[in-house]
Amino acid sequence: MDMNVKFNNLLSRSIFIFPIYLPYMLLIKNASQLLTLAGGIKKEDYELGIIENGAVLIEGEKIVEIGSTKELKGSADKEIDASSKVVMPGFVDPHTHLVFSGTRENELYMKLQGKTYLEILKMGGGILRTVRATRNASKEALIKESMRRLDYMLVNGTTTAEAKSGYGLNYEDERKILEVINDIKHPIDLVPTFLGAHALPPEFKKSGEHIEYMKKIIPKIAPLAKFIDIFCEKGVFNCEESKEYLDEGKKYGLVPKIHADEIEDIGCTKVAVEVGAISADHLVKTSDENIELMAKKGIIAVFLPATPYMLLSKEYARARKFIEMGIPVALATDLNPNAYTESMQMVISLAITQMHMLPEEAIAASTINAAAAIGMKDKIGSLEKGKQADLIILDAKNYQQIGYHFGVNLVEKVIKKGKLVWSRGNVLH
């Protein structure tokens, strides 16, 4: 048999054996408003990029085309009609403590009697109460509890979230939490943060001793995390300890984040600037001078309005000041047993009503800016060609209804990596 015939036989057999799968094409069409959020993370850059009667063409896990329904219709295997709905990027939640055991609703009574967050912590409640419960919980139990929270997050429109350790405060239990974050199987993509310096555990008398212990375990724990974080606060960890601990994390490739100025401004944003943090979070008490410092270094401000809300506080981060200073601002739930919410829609409502952010600013802060706060703005957070196809379809005629129509879940469908993973009425993932 001559070579040619042999080659043709081989080719025909190989085509037969390895049929080439055409990737699945999905078209989301007829959106009353399609928000692309393409453009950037600073006020003067980003725009909602609204397309009336918009459509998104998805191939496999990626967005391949954005445009009007007229341009794109008829080009997919499956179509989802988004008539009189808003279509936008899935919410990104850049600050959560979602892996924990036990709850602290009892502390509502203490707050109602006027006890402060730090007073409750000093009494062995707060974070330390959750540490005791989480240390006693098995990895399996933590996975089970976290899956329920992730399901609530998904149906409320979150498609990517950061998740911190911080309720172990020793090597074994910090590792256990980070393994849960790395191993859990859920449509929501998780980004792990090592928050070993979250509070002073009972085994140490001085905060400096705990920092020394945590610095020693960083080499073993670093492979399980992308970020490192600390609760820089009066009576918890001071600026010097924070800088030392974050700098040690950087040696092992961990990108710094910092809980700053939640209760007092002791200068933690200065530490954020010195270590080149990707974000500083809370910022309720940040002084004008330190806001200016953050502006110079382009550090992303992450606001967590659900925390003052659940601390019965009237004081929220001065979002307008940060925005006027040109600082990119993001929003997050801060999901934890003190601020126990999975809803980015509730956070958007609080950002508008309590921090006077414009709806457009709050939406950008919950998508593209939030993606930037976890180093993922090139992959998610906006609807652009080549980005991951993470979208949500909301029962809203226009985007201003998000935050305005509050206390309910407006999300009707969630598409994650090009797949419909949740549709109101049944769970598909």
Ligand SMILES: N=CN[C@@H](CCC(=O)O)C(=O)O
């Ligand atoms: N303040 C520090 N850490 C979390 C709260 C954790 C907790 O209270 O369990 C926060 O960011 O608010």
Ligand SMILES: [Zn+2]
């Ligand atoms: Zn936090």
